[in-house]
Amino acid sequence: MWFKKRHKKQKLLDFLEFTFLDELQHVPISKSLEENKKFLKELFRDCSDFVMTEFEIEQSVSAFACYIDGMIDSKLADQALKGLIIQEGKAKEIDNIQRRTLSTPQVQKQKYYGEFLRFVLSGDMGIIVDQNDTALLLGIRGMESRSIAEPETESVIRGPKEGFVENIRINTSLVRRKIKTPHLKMKSYTIGRHTNTDVVITYIDGIADPSLIEEIEKRLKKINIDGVLEGGYIEEYIQDNRWSPFPQLKYTERPDTVAGALLEGRAAIIVDGSPFAIIAPTVFWQLLQASEDYYERFHISTLIRWLRFTFLVLSLVMPAFYIAVTTFHQELIPTTLLLSIAASREAIPFPAVIEALIMEITFEALREAGVRLPKAVGQAVSILGALVVGTAAVDAGIVSAPMVIVVSVTGIASFTIPSFNGAIALRMLRFPIMIIASMFGIYGILICLLFILGHLAGLRSFGVPYLAPVAPLKLVDLKDTYVRAPWPMMSPRPQIMHVQDSKRQTYSQNRSEEDDREPE
Amino acid sequence: MTASRNKPLKRILLIGMAGLCLLITGCWDRTEINDIAIIIATGVDKEEDGQYRITVQLPLPGQMGTTSGGGGGTGGDLSYYIDSETGRTFAEASEKLQARMSRALFSAHRRVLVVGESLAREDGISSIFDLAIRMPENRLTSYLIVAKGQAWELMQAQPKFERFSGEAMRELVHAPGMIRTNLKDIAQAMNTPGSDAIAVYMEVKESQKSLQPSEELEVIGYAQFKNDKMVDYFDRDSASGLMLLRKWEGQRMTFKWRDNYVTVHIQAVHLRIDPQFENGRLKYNVSLRVEGNVIEDLTQVDLRQQANIQDLNEKVAEEIEKAVRNCIQKIVKNRADSVGFGKILSREYPRLWVEQYKEIWPEPLKDVEFTVNVFCEVERIGRTTTNISKKGDGT
Incomplete structure (x- = not known):
């Protein structure tokens, strides 16, 4: 314990020079109230929200309480201090104070400044009593916090409507x-x-x-x-x-x-x-799952998952595919469709890839504007957006009508992916694929998809392969990947997680439930 | 250690190599949609001087969308145009065509290939298949149609329903009760020993009693080919026999029964053609089991009676036999095996076929005896009661 000894020799005020709080980890609280006071006053110089109240316990022992204004519950603080000042008359030991006087349930003792300051800064009230080298921390945090509300980013139709807050x-x-x-x-x-x-x-x-x-x-x-x-x-x-x-x-x-x-x-x-x-x-598939999948009945959950898979692919390759097909593989388009695409593209000045890039980038800009702007202005953005990505752009002869549809479907497709960060990944990858598609056609798209697939197969998240349970294949886990099996059939927990307790429900329970069911 | 140090280098190398793969394909042929001229139909004719004439029908995307095509002779803007050129080869002719076109001719969407009758009869159609196979753009699933007269005459027709005559031809071939014969079917029939090709045979007909008569397309029947040359055609009467012998259903037959006429729709055909040898002589047993529906019955006979149905069944069978005999007669007469009797023989008696018949087929058809057995069942009489306008018996 060499460092303690060294610290004791030093004066408290010598520690004022520090960068991070954890450097005060082993600085002990002094027995002298004056020294502590001076130290804290110096430490919180120019901190107008730091409050330090001096008082005397039962008119004999001086002490002080310190806290950050606005972070404690003032009612509770009042109560605690009242108790200290009036009732305490016996031994002025910290232990006694903690056990007999304080009505606050959360009290802890702290000998060192590092932790002490951290708790005070987090909203606890610190009390230092003269002739004691231990401080008390009263857990009477009373910070204002946003009330629990419906999560805006993940709303559901069925399911709990409470979301996390900042506390x-x-x-x-x-x-x-x-x-x-x-x-x-x-x-x-x-x-x-x-x-x-x-x-x-x-x-x-x-x-x-x-x-x-x-x-x-x-x-x-x-x-x-x-x-x-x-x-x-x-x-x-x-x-x-x-x-x-x-x-x-x-x-x-x-x-x-x-x-x-x-x-x-x-x-x-x-x-x-x-x-x-x-x-x-x-894992990758989690990005395509929403909590509501588990609350709604399994039929629709399964179908909606398939819908997401489909639109996942669409959001990635739809514009690229349109570019490839219209500029390389015209023979793939049904004749009548080709003719109407040709008719609508007749007056368009740009090649398909430029057209697609213009539209996609505009769409991304619109989306960004819609997210970032205040809600009142948001409506204006959506009106403008309908003009830009809509018939007005077609009438102006800047883009063709099929391209508007392609961009819109792609936009909708990327919104069907429940997790925003998963959708972002696909959104970003869409652009290089579009450019490759404009140079190499469907062949280029396939190469891109192979690269992405290879990349995904190589990824891991804390040791779990990113594409598990599909690659490597774990048949049992597929019940909650492509489909969402009914809950009674979901007994095994995901194998890819190497869980310790592999069953959600014991087999016998499951059985008895089946047996209870009366034949009609 | 070394592995981790080399990792970025390896990765760059890998990406570089994969990138090179993209370049070796030669797939660098980007064409915007408005740089291609989509061929809807191609017509092929033989000129008097021995040159080939190629006629193409090209939609004008700029004219589409606003007005529907087919001006009906009023001189309105058409949504397509037709151009034609001659050449010693098809390629030369289309080269010449290309020389006056700002967009590249693109034949992957060709709906129909129209062959003029003179070319089909005199020159043969095998010359067409050379180019068709060489160019991957050319679809073998487009239909081959023989035009009565010149191919371009057929293409100049302006059928009212479709924007392009080529589209109309395709729809006509697609109609129920038609034997669909695309380029692939025809090539297959031509290259298989013991069978000959047929193709839809069309002409231009003016619509009747219309306010503004329009030039419509009509199917006359099926052109009969012998090897690659057209020799004859099956008209409406023999065409139904041909369809039956090729196991196609959907045609309608009208005939006289008792005192008036009846129209029956052939709904299902079960066909068996058995080659047999009797005293060393080749004989074909053709047995047909046909299911039909009554479409119209002017005889006022109560078809709910079993006896009447039985009678009708026999009558239909008789008519079918007549049609089939008609068709067989045409096949034998022209020595053009449109049904593929030789093919059937080769499957039943492969050895005999190779040794005796393969080289001389379809010449032996002239000595072949055909027996035709038809069993017909009219399954649906088309309604649940008698003619509703008929007086009831008072109940």
Whole structure:
């Protein structure tokens, strides 16, 4: 314990020069109240939101409380301080205060400044009493937070309509509310040397593969960045292949999606300050699944999945295919269709590929404008959009009518993919495919698709092959890939996850349910 | 260690090599849609000086969409135009055509290939197939039609329903009750020993009693080929026999029964052609089982009576036999095996076929005896009661 000794010799004020809070990890709280006060005052110089109130416990022992204004619940703080000032008259020991006087349920002791400051900055109230080298931290956080609302990015017709908010405690409680078992673990970390962002890995002990959790922890610990403002920061650190356009981690705003993933043996990473949880590992097919698939009856869920598969392909190759067919393989188009395409293209000044690029880029710009603009202006954008990607453009002779349809169908197709980041990957890849298609025709498209397929087959997400369970093939898992089997048939958990507990329902239960069914 | 160090290099190499693969194909033939002239129909004729005349029908995309085609003789803008050129070979003729066209002729969408009768009769059609096979653009699934007269006359017709006469011809061949014969079928019939080709035979007919008479296309029958030359054609009467012998259903037969006329639609044909040898003489047993529907019955006979139906069955069988005999007679007369009797023989008696018949077929047809057995069943009498205008018996 050499460092402690060294620290004790040094004066507290010597530690004022530091860059990151974790450098104060082993700086002990001084016994002298004055020294602590001076230190904190100096530390929070020019911090108008830092409040330090001095008071005397039972008119004898001086102490002070410090907190960040706006982050604590003032009612609870009032109550706690009142108790301290009036009731405490016996031993002025920190232990006594904690046990006898404070009515706050969440109290912890802290000997070092590093942690102490971190908690105070996170919204706890710190209390330092004279002649004690231990500080008290009162968990009376009362930060204002957005109320739980319907997740805007993942709305459903049937299913829970609550979404995560920016407060990590609320978020973890939302997950806990779904899975009420002590096996649901929430491992907490602090990442971001300036932001000190709370990050929680949650998983179900006994289902999730322990080595997966170890791997996630290992990767999280490697992150050494000064700030984490959103899960996206972490995602880019922990994903397997940083250069791939395909997202190897799924994010969601829905606690039920997280809970579902946890029950499949996955882990989720929740980051304070962001309403999005990251699910790891993620396979390609997950990007095409929505939580509602599991709530609606299986027929329609299955059919909708097929619809998504179809439109997934369309969103990737539709414009490219149109270009290839109209400029290389005119013989593939039915004659009457060819004639009407020819008729509508008669006055168009651009080659098909330029036409397609103009339209696609305009469409992307419109989409971006629609997302970024305030909602009131959004309507204007959609009106303009209908003009640009619509008959007005055709009438002006800039683009042909079939191209408008192709672009519109492609746009719709990319919106049918439930996960936004999955759709983005395909959107981006669409452009190089279009250019290749304009040079090599369908042959070029096929080469591109082969490249993409090869890339996808090589990707992994935390050790799980990205195309699993299709490649490598796991027949049992296909029940929840191309189709969504009815729940009674979904007993085995995904094999690709190497789960510890492989069955969702015990076989005997399943059996008895079948037996109970009366023959008609 | 070394593997990870070489990884980017390997990757670049791999992408480079894959990129080179793209270049070796020679697929660099991008053509915009408005740089091609889509051929809807091609006509082929023989000129008096021995040159071939090629006529193409090309849609004008700029004229389409606004007005429907076919000006009906009023001189309105047509949505297509026809151009023609002669040459010693087909390729030369189309080369000349191309010389006055700003767009590349594109024949992958050719609906029909029209052959003039004189070319079909005198020159033979095998010359057409040389170019058809050489150019991958040419579809073998387009239909070959023999024109009565010149091919371009047929193409100049302006049928009212379709925008292009080529399209109209294709639709006519597609109609139910027609034997569809595309280039591939014809080539196959020509190259198979023991069978000869047929092709749809059309002419231009003026519409009757119309406000503005238009030039319509009409199917006359089927041109009968012997090897590659047209020798005769099957008219309406013998055509139904030909259809039956080729197992095509869908045609209608009208004949006199009792005191008036009846029209029957052939719904299903079960055909068996058995070659046999009797005392060393070749004989064909043709047995047909036909199902038919009554389409019209002017006789006012109550077809609900079993006896009447039986009588009608026999009558239809008799008519069918007549049609079949008619067709066989034409085949024997012209020594053109449009049904493929020789092919059937070669399958039943392959050895004998090779040794005795292959070389001289279809000459032996003249000594062949044909027995025709027809069994007909009129399955549907077409309605549930008698003629609704008929007086009831008071109940």
